[in-house]
Each structure stands twice: as structure tokens, then as C-alpha cells.
Amino acid sequence: MNILHVTAHLGGGVGKAHAALAAAMPLPYRQHYLLLEQPRDNRYAEAIEAAGHRVEIARELDQVAERCVDADIVQFEFWNHPRLLECLARTRFPEMRSLFWSHISGLFPPVIAPGLVAEADRFVLTTPASLELPQFRDLPQERRDRLAVISGAFGFAKPPRPPEAAPGNLCYLGTVDFIKMHPGIFAAIDALQHDEARLRLWGAYEPDGAVAQAAAAMRHPHRVMLEGMTGDPAHALSWARIFFYPLRPDHYGTGENALIEAMSLGLVPVVLANPAECAIVRQGQTGFIASSIEECSAIIDRLIDDPQLLQRVGQSAMDEIALSHAPVQAAKRFAALWEHLARLPKRAHAFTPAIGSRPIDWYRATRILPGETLVDEGEGDDRRSKGSLAHFRAAFPDPAEWDD
Incomplete structure (x- = not known):
């Protein structure tokens, strides 16, 4: 044929x-x-x-x-x-x-x-x-x-999971632009109770653009690292335990490659209640769906406080993606x-x-x-x-x- x-x-x-x-x-x-x-x-x-x-x-x-x-x-x-x-x-x-x-x-x-x-x-x-x-x-x-x-x-076929990844290691991978990314992402990181939390954002961005300016204006700018593009997303994601992926309610995404890839590595996704993400993440089982940016902060603090919950949900995410997204x-x-x-x-x-x-x-x-x-x-x-x-x-x- x-x-x-x-x-x-x-x-x-x-x-x-x-x-x-x-x-x-x-x-x-x-x-x-x-x-x-x-x-x-x-x-x-x-x-x-x-x-x-x-x-x-x-x-x-x-x-x-x-x-x-x-x-x-x-x-x-x-x-x-x-x-x-x-x-x-x-x-x-x-x-x-x-x-x-x-x-x-x-x-x-x-x-x-x-x-x-x-x-x-x-x-x-x-x-x-x-x-x-x-x-x-x-x-x-x-x-x-x-x-x-x-x-x-x-998802990745053979996901690497370094045992040394700390509960406070967060990652975002994708469009580093407020055309898709929720503008409250940095406010959520500022509001965390855990000062050891670190968010690495992977994706092309403008050094003088709105995202870089918003990151620089944070109360705790040391919590965020703008990493730029990566040619090895598996390696970039494997540093983290939590995949923080808050997108605008009207974003244009659909299959959400980065979300699937992160879950296949055992990262726990924290997303907003948008239709595309809700179709992928099962609340409390393979990740967490927040109704607001403020709730994102509370969920992340809870995950950092509870490594066993982080491990259990991350394993469930990895297992499900291996079955559903091959x-x-x-x-x-x-x-x-x-x-x-x-x-x-x-x-x-x-x-x-x-x-x-x-x-x-x-x-x-x-x-x-x-x-x-x-x-x-x-x-x-x-x-x-x-x-x-x-x-x-x-x-x-x-x-x-x-x-x-």
C-alpha cells in the first residue's frame, strides 16, 4: 500500500x-x-x-x-x-x-x-x-x-532515572513564551514555602523578552534558571522530580509531547485544569491538576514534603505512559x-x-x-x-x- x-x-x-x-x-x-x-x-x-x-x-x-x-x-x-x-x-x-x-x-x-x-x-x-x-x-x-x-x-522507551534527583527539583520544557506558558508561573515559584526548590525552564527564549523580565522581577529569582534549548530532552528532564507545566487556558497545544515525555521518565506533572492536560493526567494517580496558579504552589509544597507520594505517583505516571503512548x-x-x-x-x-x-x-x-x-x-x-x-x-x- x-x-x-x-x-x-x-x-x-x-x-x-x-x-x-x-x-x-x-x-x-x-x-x-x-x-x-x-x-x-x-x-x-x-x-x-x-x-x-x-x-x-x-x-x-x-x-x-x-x-x-x-x-x-x-x-x-x-x-x-x-x-x-x-x-x-x-x-x-x-x-x-x-x-x-x-x-x-x-x-x-x-x-x-x-x-x-x-x-x-x-x-x-x-x-x-x-x-x-x-x-x-x-x-x-x-x-x-x-x-x-x-x-x-x-514517551521515552528506556527512561533513565538518576536516584540523586531531589524532591525540590522542578522542570519545565517547551514553549518558553507567554503565548502558551501561563504568566503566573513565576508567582507560583515565588509562593513556595521551600526555598530549596529550583525550576529549570528548557526552551528557546528572548533574553530581553517578557519571560526573562518576569523571572528577573521575582522575589526569589535564584529559584529559577532559564536554560534555553536542549538537544537532549531526556537528560534535561531526568534532573527533576516534578514537571511543572502550567499553560494558558487558551493554549493551542494538543498531544503535549513534553508532558508525555516527562511522565514517561517518572516525573510527577503539576498542570492547570485545561482540556488537553486533563485528557492526559489522572488526578492524584499519575499527576496533579490544579484549578489555579495558587493551588499549583500548594501541590508542589505537598510533593516536596512527601517523597513517598512523589515516588508513588511518578511510578504510576511512568507505567501508564509506557502502556498508552508507545x-x-x-x-x-x-x-x-x-x-x-x-x-x-x-x-x-x-x-x-x-x-x-x-x-x-x-x-x-x-x-x-x-x-x-x-x-x-x-x-x-x-x-x-x-x-x-x-x-x-x-x-x-x-x-x-x-x-x-
């Missing part, structure tokens, strides 16, 4: 997930990855090629259509990337069998356009929390049968989906009605659901990533594409 993956790129979480899946596939599928832009980071693409699969950069949309002709199944790696939305709207697709794997939750912007879900032959989510969205919850049963949930976050399990579920979908006839698809025909339409389609109003289009956002307005404008600079 020939599986064509159409994806904007193979960086970050999507690349990491597919590199793990490619090595774990139970059957020798021919997987062809067609990238819509030049990759900035080739690590995961190289790992996929090393597993025997093909990675190619599309020169133009006609080439995407040509590759779809030969594919038994076309799997779109979906998130609000402008090049992927352009591909869906403007490619003259042949008859095909389509599967979407959504790498966004849709719980908050960026959203998942209901029309895409309706048009896809199969639609795969990365968190069960997304099933509570109206466009999924209110589907008739025959449409719900087209849905599946397969996480793209995987690449081989996800690979088998995709294989079963592909085998079932391959029995259906190929058909014509029309994605343009779901997302529009111009960049301004695509951006709006990822920011609001039908019946809602776009309040803030992010005119002041100068980031060129994560589907921001600036990202879309940089990809399509022609003013005519943005005229209402």
Missing part, C-alpha cells in the same frame, strides 16, 4: 511523531512524504528516510496532484499552516481516499473548520478533548464513525485505519468550500467557527510562525489576496 503524506514540513512535533511512527510500523507500507516548503531542520526527515521512506519537496501544486494519483491513501498532516491551506484550496486533486491527522486540538484558535471534517474520508484527532467540540459532538453516528483519536506524543501502538492504529480506508472507492474531494479560496479566507477559517465573530486578527503579531497573521501575510504578500 502506498501512503502519501502531504505536510507543510517535518519539523517540530509533527516531524518527531512521524520519525517515531516510521520506525515502528508493523507492515512494510510505502510511505511518501511530500513537503510544501523547504525544511529548516532535516533531523526528522533524515530519520524517516533512514527507515526506508521517501521524502520530497513539492515544486508546485500540480506536483501534489500528480503524486495523489499514485497513492492508495492521501494523509494530510493538518494544522493552520498557510501552505497547507493553499494546497487544500487550490490543488486540482484527482479522485482519492483522504485522511486528515489534526495536529491542533481546535479547542481554541487555531480552530478546525467543520467543513474539512465533513469532506474528509477519515479525520484523526490527537486528543480526546477535541471530541467535546460542537462540530464533533453533534455529528450523526455515521459521521462520528469516521473519527479516531491517535496521539502523536510518545509508537508501536499508534502505528498499529494507523495501519488498521489505512487497511479499512483502502477498501473504499476513491472519490472527488472539494475542500475550498470549507476554507475559502484566498489567504484572507484561510486565515479566518482557522480563527473562527461559523456564527462567531473574529475579534482580534492579530494585526500586531510580528511572529512568522504558528499560523499568525504575519505568517500568512509573509507567505502571500500580494495585497490583492487580502482585499475583502
